[in-house]
Amino acid sequence: MIRLALDMLRADRAKFFAMILAVALSVFLMQNQAAILSSIMTMTGSQIRDVPAAGLWVMEPDTECFDQAKPVRDTALYRVRGTDGVDWAVPLLKVDAFARSENGKLTLAVILGVDDSSLVGLPPRVILGDAAAIRERDTCLIDPGGYSLLFPKEPYVLGKRIRIADTFLRIVGISDASPPFTGFPIIHATRSTAIPLNRGEGRNQTFILGQLKPGADAAAVCSSIESTTGLKARTAAQFTADSQNFYASQGVPMLFYIVIGIGLVVGAAITGQTFLMFVKENERHLSLMKVVGVTTPQMAGMLFCQAGLVVALGSCFGTGLASLTTTLSRTQPFLRGIYIPTYVAVATCAALAVVTAAAVLLALRNVQKLEPASVFRG
Amino acid sequence: MKHDPALPPPAVRCDDIHKSFGTGEAKVEVLRGIDFTAAMGGMTFLVGPSGCGKTTLISVIAGLLEATSGKVELFGTEVAKLPSRDRILFRRKNLGFVFQQYNLLPSLSAAENAAVPLLAAGVPRKAALDKASQVLDRLGLGSRTRALPRILSGGQQQRVALARALVHEPRLVICDEPTAALDAESGHSVMELLSQTAVHPDRAVIVVSHDNRVFHFADRLAYMNDGSITKTETQAAWAA
Numbered sequence: 001m002i003r004l005a006l007d008m009l010r011a012d013r014a015k016f017f018a019m020i021l022a023v024a025l026s027v028f029l030m031q032n033q034a035a036i037l038s039s040i041m042t043m044t045g046s047q048i049r050d051v052p053a054a055g056l057w058v059m060e061p062d063t064e065c066f067d068q069a070k071p072v073r074d075t076a077l078y079r080v081r082g083t084d085g086v087d088w089a090v091p092l093l094k095v096d097a098f099a100r101s102e103n104g105k106l107t108l109a110v111i112l113g114v115d116d117s118s119l120v121g122l123p124p125r126v127i128l129g130d131a132a133a134i135r136e137r138d139t140c141l142i143d144p145g146g147y148s149l150l151f152p153k154e155p156y157v158l159g160k161r162i163r164i165a166d167t168f169l170r171i172v173g174i175s176d177a178s179p180p181f182t183g184f185p186i187i188h189a190t191r192s193t194a195i196p197l198n199r200g201e202g203r204n205q206t207f208i209l210g211q212l213k214p215g216a217d218a219a220a221v222c223s224s225i226e227s228t229t230g231l232k233a234r235t236a237a238q239f240t241a242d243s244q245n246f247y248a249s250q251g252v253p254m255l256f257y258i259v260i261g262i263g264l265v266v267g268a269a270i271t272g273q274t275f276l277m278f279v280k281e282n283e284r285h286l287s288l289m290k291v292v293g294v295t296t297p298q299m300a301g302m303l304f305c306q307a308g309l310v311v312a313l314g315s316c317f318g319t320g321l322a323s324l325t326t327t328l329s330r331t332q333p334f335l336r337g338i339y340i341p342t343y344v345a346v347a348t349c350a351a352l353a354v355v356t357a358a359a360v361l362l363a364l365r366n367v368q369k370l371e372p373a374s375v376f377r378g
Numbered sequence: 379m380k381h382d383p384a385l386p387p388p389a390v391r392c393d394d395i396h397k398s399f400g401t402g403e404a405k406v407e408v409l410r411g412i413d414f415t416a417a418m419g420g421m422t423f424l425v426g427p428s429g430c431g432k433t434t435l436i437s438v439i440a441g442l443l444e445a446t447s448g449k450v451e452l453f454g455t456e457v458a459k460l461p462s463r464d465r466i467l468f469r470r471k472n473l474g475f476v477f478q479q480y481n482l483l484p485s486l487s488a489a490e491n492a493a494v495p496l497l498a499a500g501v502p503r504k505a506a507l508d509k510a511s512q513v514l515d516r517l518g519l520g521s522r523t524r525a526l527p528r529i530l531s532g533g534q535q536q537r538v539a540l541a542r543a544l545v546h547e548p549r550l551v552i553c554d555e556p557t558a559a560l561d562a563e564s565g566h567s568v569m570e571l572l573s574q575t576a577v578h579p580d581r582a583v584i585v586v587s588h589d590n591r592v593f594h595f596a597d598r599l600a601y602m603n604d605g606s607i608t609k610t611e612t613q614a615a616w617a618a
Contacts, residue, residue: 001497001498003503004483004486004490004494004497007485007486007490008483008485008486010485011484011485012485284481285481285483288481288483289494289498290466291440291442291469291475292469292470292475292494292495292498292542293466293467293469293470293471293495293498293499294466294470294498295463295466295467295498298498371442372442373433373434373437373440373442373443375475375477375481376433376436376437376442376477376478376554
């Protein structure tokens with residue numbers, strides 16, 4: 001009976017393809033928007049995740065996210081180092097300043113001054129060059145997005161210079177820094193290189209990065225740091241979540257939720273309506289099946305198989321299309337972080353499956369109401 | 379059309395069947411106290427003008443409609459008293475149908491259409507299609523088993539419908555105006571096949587028709603008018 005059901009479905013090609021297209025477009029729309037939302041929310045924690053060595057982040061108490069960091073007094077570093085349970089701690093300076101390239105391109109940039117000796121604060125990989133080369137004075141790493149902003153359409157070439165606050169920094173590497181939420185270039189230098197760029201601020205660190213001793217309780221250590229220093233101490237995971245929550249509270253996700261909702265409603269409306277029409281137009285055939293002894297569970301199985309095929313094919317096409325667009329997006333330096341999380345792919349397909357199942361149940365109710373004797377009418 | 383107690387029990391027995399639709403002033407009584415029997419091994423024709431209640435009566439006999447009052451027994455079983463699921467299973471096993479408009483599924487081949495009752499009963503697809511092909515072969519459609527209904531003539535489509543009615547070897551075949559949509563030659567040919575293949579000592583066949591060109595195929599005729607059976611006669615009496 002399953003094969004018969006699928007044959008019946010495929011025979012009405014117009015409706016079959018209309019339903020697949022509706023599911024595919026709906027899945028595409030939802031996955032695309034959910035992927036962008038998920039990716040940009042992930043980007044709010046990019047620079048925190050880029051320092052996997054640091055399990056602890058210490059900052060000014062009113063800091064709500066990485067991009068909103070405020071200067072921390074220099075003496076706090078020693079207090080953090082002296083806290084029980086802290087294995088090591090190093091300073092990180094974040095400077096927001098204008099960067100200008102030799103060809104005159106100007107952009108606001110984020111300069112991260114990492115500890116001179118340990119270089120903790122650098123991203124784990126460089127695409128080109130040597131990360132350790134930033135130990136040389138007035139040198140830096142720049143991320144691919146920043147390079148493409150300052151040197152548009154130029155291939156990666158080391159040795160180019162950028163000017164920040166009257167200081168020329170020589171690019172010694174292209175870092176694999178994760179794309180930031182703000183879209184500004186991410187420039188890594190040593191803190192000694194970065195401090196002169198930090199005009200107008202008397203303090204030379206923005207964060208204190210640290211790591212717990214093995215076996216230390218993170219919550220207790222954070223609490224101890226906060227009581228000792230008066231600063232805010234968060235684990236890397238907590239700080240990432242704080243940053244995401246801060247941006248989430250700004251209303252950005254709402255716009256995406258609306259489009260995702262529209263995708264679901266459009267998909268549900270078209271798929272459900274077309275499926276109900278398909279069943280309506282096949283009422284005579286379904287009546288015949290009831291007459292020849294097809295039971296209600298068999299009929300339900302047939303309808304669910306038909307809907308299952310539509311959802312499976314539509315979801316595959318929709319996911320394929322969404323994957324294609326995100327893959328194409330990733331060729332742009334600032335969109336390298338765009339991807340479709342597995343849970344988004346599964347959830348969107350599942351949402352469409354639920355909606356279609358609801359349409360099947362509605363259709364089944366109509367089928368149950370069919371009067372088998374109507375098949376005798378000419 | 380009372381049954382003679384001296385004879386073996388009939389395949390179909392209807393006692394004082396009433397069927398009405400609607401309520402109050404809109405109430406229409408379609409069947410008015412029908413007594414009817416159909417015997418094994420022959421064709422019983424239900425004849426009469428359009429609107430006299432023939433189709434309603436066979437719908438009640440098949441268990442597709444419930445009588446307002448009265449009793450219908452098929453092979454000694456009062457089908458209306460069976461639970462809904464058992465009624466469907468009873469119908470699946472014991473009844474075959476031929477319709478005026480064939481009612482073939484347009485997306486399925488002739489063999490698949492003929493195999494539907496077997497597939498519904500859970501017979502494996504290959505076995506069901508093999509059996510359906512054999513029946514189609516007997517009905518002269520052995521070379522058209524893979525053809526879709528739209529490329530078959532009306533007579534051929536009705537033969538596929540006949541194959542679907544016989545493929546599961548039911549004990550009762552109900553035919554509703556099987557020749558009404560066919561020209562005289564095709565209609566005659568279908569009735570000949572029906573009488574050759576459907577009539578069987580262990581099977582009863584009820585044919586609803588108002589086409590008097592095919593009445594000579596009947597073993598018995600029951601005349602209906604205005605919801606009642608007005609007369610019954612044997613083939614010999616009709617021919618005379």
